[in-house]
Amino acid sequence: MGQELYDLVIEHLQLVEYDYFDLEYESKDGHTFWLDHLKPVQKQHTTHKDYVFTFAVKFYTPHPNLLEDEFTRYLFALQIRKDLQNGRLPCSESTAALLAAYIAQGEKFECILGVGRFEISMAC
Structure with missing residues (x-):
């Protein structure tokens, strides 16, 4: 599941305030999508044999x-x-x-x- 991958990244980075961040990937046609934590990774990222995700800010805080x-x-x-x-x-x-x-x-x-x-x- 997407949540498992996300949890591994957060644990590796030892990130405390993780709610602002997520993983994104690019589709074949160049569109960017956020990882869906409730779906298996294989069903979301079908572009390449190798999965490439980018860790990025998903929500900017107003403060x-x-x-x-x-x-x-x-x-x-x-x-x-x-x-x-x-x-x-x-x-x-x-x-x-x-x-x-x-x-x-x-x-x-x-x-x-x-x-x-x-x-x-x-x-x-």
């Missing part, structure tokens, strides 16, 4: 300041950066510039200190 876990906030920042780069996050130029500045500050901070439980580092 990100209420996110308690540092790793959760980090995953949100990664998703926002990816969505800005791919044009999936519609916003004004000024908002995009502000978000890019926050992301750049966060990446510089990571390079100096490391982040979270996986010590993620990026090239500075």
Whole structure:
């Protein structure tokens, strides 16, 4: 079942605030679908022999300041950066510039200190 795969990913990441995230996959025609937790994986993802899922933010919180876990906030920042780069996050130029500045500050901070439980580092 889809729920079993989702639970394995959440356990592997040791994610505390997992309700905001889910797994998505791409169909043959390029459409993106969220994993249905109640159906077997094989009945949902019929595109390839190898199953490829992407872990992503499914629900953006209207109050990100209420996110308690540092790793959760980090995953949100990664998703926002990816969505800005791919044009999936519609916003004004000024908002995009502000978000890019926050992301750049966060990446510089990571390079100096490391982040979270996986010590993620990026090239500075």
